[in-house]
Amino acid sequence: MTTGPTHRSPAAPPSPLASAHVEADGVPVAEPELAAALMSGYGHFTAMQVRGGRVKGLGLHLDRLDGATRELFGHPLPGERVRTLLAGALARAGRTDASARVYAYPGGGPGGGARILVTVAAPAPDGPGAPQRLRSVDYLRPAPHLKHLGAFGQSYHGEAARRAGFDEALLTSPAGEVAEGAVTNVAFWEGTRLVWPSAPCLVGITMALLLTRLPSVRRPVTLDGLSGFRAALVTNSRTIAPVAAVDQVRFPVDEELMERVHAAYRAVEGEPVAV
Known part of the structure; x- marks a missing residue:
């Protein structure tokens, strides 16, 4: 009786530091x-x-x-x-x-x-984050569905945005399609639902929780269409914060929207870490 070859994933090359004196x-x-x-x-x-x-x-x-x-x-x-x-x-x-x-x-x-x-x-402060000003940059993360290491590109653009007086970088395609923040997800409020950009990005845990608890849709969002939205916000593991501006496009802070979003997040029951 014969069997076919056994498939094995190729081994990663050894690190040059694996046997080094460090x-x-x-x-x-x-x-x-x-x-x-x-x-x-x-x-x-x-x-x-x-x-x-x-x-x-x-x-x-x-x-x-x-x-x-x-x-x-x-x-x-x-x-x-x-x-x-x-x-x-x-x-x-x-x-x-x-x-x-x-x-x-x-x-x-x-x-x-x-x-x-x-x-x-130490834990992040509870409660709403301060309004954020975002600077758009022409950059998309490689393998964006993964929360991977080696984040030099997004860190570079995030630091450059802060040096220019912004709070965060907004990653976009060369055609101006919005994907995500350097360390956040972004959503835009059109009056009845949140619009989350459908460009390839990391679906953060906070984003995933809100998607199922608030009226939401994922569809393309472009920089030249931002003025058509009523408000915007960013999310990550540390905060949910309103967006005050993207480049020169300003957004009012919709207090009613932010309370609704925070209430939806507060209603999520935590799961115990201990096994």
Whole structure:
């Protein structure tokens, strides 16, 4: 009896730092392979707010991590493992409220799976964010459906926007089609529903939660059509904030809209981190 060839994903080339002697500020690094993974820029992450040991949309975060790990590394990432590592990090940091991130890097995990890093920091302030002024830039993230590392392009444009007096960069195509903010999703209010740009972008967890709880549609949005909207807002894991302007197009802050959006988000029940 004969069988066909077994398909195997091609192995990633070894990092040139994997067996190197690595120092940080003159001190040898205890785990050069970990340093190599961190410096590779190849990986992905998710960011969340923890309140009382619970996370809104935790299941969506776990699905994001698992899907990206399968796509980038060819291995699943069980949600139970992520929750155990996150719960442990929160406990050791002595926090039940926190800004937390879970990073996945290739290799080093159980059975050759992803290596997971967790960061725990002070929580973001609750409540509405300050109005944001956005500067449009001709730039789209590679593989935009992934919350991946190596975000030099969006960081470059975001910092340039801030130096120019704006709060955030708005990423657009060469034809002026709006995609997303450098670190946010953006939506525009037409009076009866939110319009989320349909250009390729990362569907953030906050965006995903609001899409199912507020009248919403995804369709193309262009810079030359922005003046037809009544208001705009941005979302990410840290804030939901009104948009005051995109370039020279100004938007009024619609307090009624923002209260409606925040009420919809507040109504989302957090899921417990602890397994």
